[in-house]
Amino acid sequence: xxxxxxxxxxxxxxxxxxxxxxxxxxxxxxxxxxxxxxxxxxxxxxxxxxxxxxxxxxxxxxxxxxxxxxxxxxxxxxxxxxxxxxxxxxxxxxxxxxxxxxxxxxxxxxxxxxxxxxxxxxxxxxxxxxxxxxxxxxxxxxxxxxxxxxxxxxxxxxxxxxxxxxxxxxxxxxxxxxxxxxxxxxxxxxxxxxxxxxxxxxxxxxxxxxxxxxxxxxxxxxxxxxxxxxxxxxxxxxxxxxxxxxxxxxxxxxxxxxxxxxxxxxxxxxxxxxxxxxxxxxxxxxxxxxxxxxxxxxxxxxxxxxxxxxxxxxxxxxxxxxxxxxxxxxxxxxxxxxxxxxxxxxxxxxxxxxxxxxxxxxxxxxxxxxxxxxxxx
Amino acid sequence: xxxxxxxxxxxxxxxxxxxxxxxxxxxxxxxxxxxxxxxxxxxxxxxxxxxxxxxxxxxxxxxxxxxxxxxxxxxxxxxxxxxxxxxxxxxxxxxxxxxxxxxxxxxxxxxxxxxxxxxxxxxxxxxxxxxxxxxxxxxxxxxxxxxxxxxxxxxxxxxxxxxxxxxxxxxxxxxxxxxxxxxxxxxxxxxxxxxxxxxxxxxxxxxxxxxxxxxxxxxxxxxxxxxxxxxxxxxxxxxxxxxxxxxxxxxxxxxxxxxxxxxxxxxxxxxxxxxxxxxxxxxxxxxxxxxxxxxxxxxxxxxxxxxxxxx
Numbered sequence: 001x002x003x004x005x006x007x008x009x010x011x012x013x014x015x016x017x018x019x020x021x022x023x024x025x026x027x028x029x030x031x032x033x034x035x036x037x038x039x040x041x042x043x044x045x046x047x048x049x050x051x052x053x054x055x056x057x058x059x060x061x062x063x064x065x066x067x068x069x070x071x072x073x074x075x076x077x078x079x080x081x082x083x084x085x086x087x088x089x090x091x092x093x094x095x096x097x098x099x100x101x102x103x104x105x106x107x108x109x110x111x112x113x114x115x116x117x118x119x120x121x122x123x124x125x126x127x128x129x130x131x132x133x134x135x136x137x138x139x140x141x142x143x144x145x146x147x148x149x150x151x152x153x154x155x156x157x158x159x160x161x162x163x164x165x166x167x168x169x170x171x172x173x174x175x176x177x178x179x180x181x182x183x184x185x186x187x188x189x190x191x192x193x194x195x196x197x198x199x200x201x202x203x204x205x206x207x208x209x210x211x212x213x214x215x216x217x218x219x220x221x222x223x224x225x226x227x228x229x230x231x232x233x234x235x236x237x238x239x240x241x242x243x244x245x246x247x248x249x250x251x252x253x254x255x256x257x258x259x260x261x262x263x264x265x266x267x268x269x270x271x272x273x274x275x276x277x278x279x280x281x282x283x284x285x286x287x288x289x290x291x292x293x294x295x296x297x298x299x300x301x302x303x304x305x306x307x308x309x310x311x312x313x314x315x316x317x318x319x320x321x322x323x324x325x326x327x328x329x330x331x332x333x334x335x336x337x338x339x340x341x342x343x344x345x346x347x348x349x350x351x352x353x354x355x356x357x358x359x360x361x362x363x364x365x366x367x368x369x370x371x372x373x374x375x376x377x
Numbered sequence: 378x379x380x381x382x383x384x385x386x387x388x389x390x391x392x393x394x395x396x397x398x399x400x401x402x403x404x405x406x407x408x409x410x411x412x413x414x415x416x417x418x419x420x421x422x423x424x425x426x427x428x429x430x431x432x433x434x435x436x437x438x439x440x441x442x443x444x445x446x447x448x449x450x451x452x453x454x455x456x457x458x459x460x461x462x463x464x465x466x467x468x469x470x471x472x473x474x475x476x477x478x479x480x481x482x483x484x485x486x487x488x489x490x491x492x493x494x495x496x497x498x499x500x501x502x503x504x505x506x507x508x509x510x511x512x513x514x515x516x517x518x519x520x521x522x523x524x525x526x527x528x529x530x531x532x533x534x535x536x537x538x539x540x541x542x543x544x545x546x547x548x549x550x551x552x553x554x555x556x557x558x559x560x561x562x563x564x565x566x567x568x569x570x571x572x573x574x575x576x577x578x579x580x581x582x583x584x585x586x587x588x589x590x591x592x593x594x595x596x597x598x599x600x601x602x603x604x605x606x607x608x609x610x611x612x613x614x615x616x617x618x619x620x621x622x623x624x625x626x627x628x629x630x631x632x633x634x635x636x637x638x639x640x641x642x643x644x645x646x647x648x649x650x651x652x653x654x655x656x657x658x659x660x661x662x663x664x665x666x667x668x669x670x671x672x673x674x675x676x677x678x679x680x681x682x683x684x685x686x687x688x
Contacts, residue, residue, distance in 0.1 A: 133391075133392060161419070163418060163419070165418050166418055195630075197602075197603050361603055362603065362604075365603035365604050366604055369604055371559065372599055372602065373597045373599060373602070373610075374559050374560060374561055374597065375415075375557075375558060375559050375560070375586070376557045376558070376560060376585040376586040376589060376626045376627065377389060377391060377557045377558060377585055377586070
């Protein structure tokens with residue numbers, strides 16, 4: 001239990017005024033080097049912490065402080081950790097999952113929002129925050145009538161000071177809209193380019209109306225990227241044709257789609273940026289992740305049997321609180337054995353967009369190092 | 378500073394320029410000529426600069442001129458490429474050795490209670506780094522000197538008209554402005570057209586990479602790079618038109634100035650030169666070899682502090 005809370009409770013059950021004064025004076029959850037204390041204040045029959053950390057119980061009960069409506073739970077948490085959670089509040093037959101009312105930190109994703117626990121020593125990287133001094137890129141839209149996947153809108157991020165006389169690296173991004181909405185991608189790109197940590201580059205932000213079908217190793221999707229998207233972007237903006245200047249990127253199933261496209265079309269993408277890839281495979285026996293993963297497992301098993309050399313350089317990251325950590329760790333020696341230059345990074349985080357946001361700098365600067373040692377503007 | 382002509386170094390000019398203030402301090406009007414070769418393919422885009430200084434400015438077009446020279450003179454272009462490869466190799470080897478030596482310096486960082494032996498070892502380790510820096514500077518200087526002897530002593534038809542035009546333009550200008558950008562590209566172009574001698578007798582105002590190029594040696598630096606080691610590197614000699622100074626544009630963003638141990642190593646490594654932090658608004662001007670103006674200017678001190686520079 002945190003020291004301030006222990007002090008509050010040392011004299012027995014605090015009255016309502018003392019409790020409210022305490023809650024007003026402290027950021028909640030209470031974060032200390034040794035762990036985190038969650039607090040819920042309200043009428044309930046039971047309160048559960050619902051968190052998304054692989055390896056820990058999905059639900060952990062908070063304990064009521066006798067004589068009060070205060071519920072508490074202390075968890076040990078390694079330094080630098082960050083994870084997302086909700087409270088399940090039970091009242092009679094009713095049960096409701098809610099955001100932590102005392103915690104203003106939230107993270108959004110396509111399924112809604114979660115409360116965020118920032119453990120001791122974690123702070124959002126400063127390069128993810130808007131910088132008034134940074135030159136800003138802009139967006140253009142194009143639509144591709146694909147014979148592989150139908151009509152497909154694509155957003156292009158164009159860096160500040162784009163010039164037709166220069167040739168640019170290209171990043172092909174899966175779930176591009178989600179990266180913009182939930183991972184501050186535009187801000188990150190503007191900042192890293194402005195700071196010369198990556199070169200000015202073009203990003204093709206793709207979307208799929210059916211990612212559970214297209215991002216699981218679908219040949220038609222890979223062919224769309226290589227045979228239709230790349231020429232369409234090249235017709236719009238000047239691109240460097242060197243595969244080393246071309247990267248496919250995605251998170252979760254987007255990582256699978258990126259790896260699959262590069263594997264099916266070797267020599268096309270010299271760079272891959274794969275975040276928490278859903279690289280499910282089986283050495284023996286059945287896939288236990290459900291039917292959605294059947295095609296993923298088929299692809300990954302085939303890939304693991306014959307990896308070839310889908311790219312020259314790969315950045316791979318995964319949160320250690322994800323169930324996918326085993327699959328991602330397993331991929332590293334396989335890629336290295338294929339003479340691929342691999343940078344692998346683990347984070348004390350889960351399968352979520354802020355984890356992927358926080359790894360963007362390491363990934364992009366590894367794959368596309370900028371001219372910061374030589375350029376002083 | 379043993380040079381008699383006015384020289385000024387400024388901080389970055391993006392967003393909050395103080396070039397005009399500097400021109401006023403130097404009592405300079407137009408016309409001016411500008412060198413923006415460090416901007417590479419953006420060379421010559423000086424509309425904002427013109428509006429700021431409110432006097433005629435002509436860009437000397439060194440980047441484009443060099444492109445034309447190399448296109449016209451294949452032998453010179455090939456020799457320049459080979460020199461670049463040799464310089465790159467020198468830099469790679471220097472960097473390898475530097476990282477090993479800097480690891481020793483960092484390992485021997487000041488401790489709360491340390492022996493005389495540890496202090497002596499730290500001094501010796503830094504001495505090794507200084508020696509390596511000198512060797513590298515000398516090696517790169519030899520490369521440039523050999524290239525100049527072979528290719529630039531006798532007038533080459535590909536270069537001569539450009540040099541004549543540049544000499545005339547500089548001669549007719551009240552001062553020369555040298556902007557930042559890619560410092561190696563800028564130096565390459567300045568050397569190709571032999572501008573060192575032409576600039577010697579002119580009032581000069583330089584910022585960012587331009588300021589670095591005017592010093593006796595160019596030091597590349599970043600304490601928090603996203604990849605790789607954070608050890609400042611000597612690149613090669615600059616033009617030496619500003620002496621006794623290491624120019625550090627954007628120092629606050631690039632260097633851990635709040636870490637006295639790092640500041641101390643940096644300052645001692647390049648002493649007796651003064652390591653000047655050139656931030657937005659910084660201005661240092663020399664008149665008859667003495668500092669005449671110093672505004673918003675700090676230097677890295679050998680004690681590890683970052684201190685104001687007084688006029």
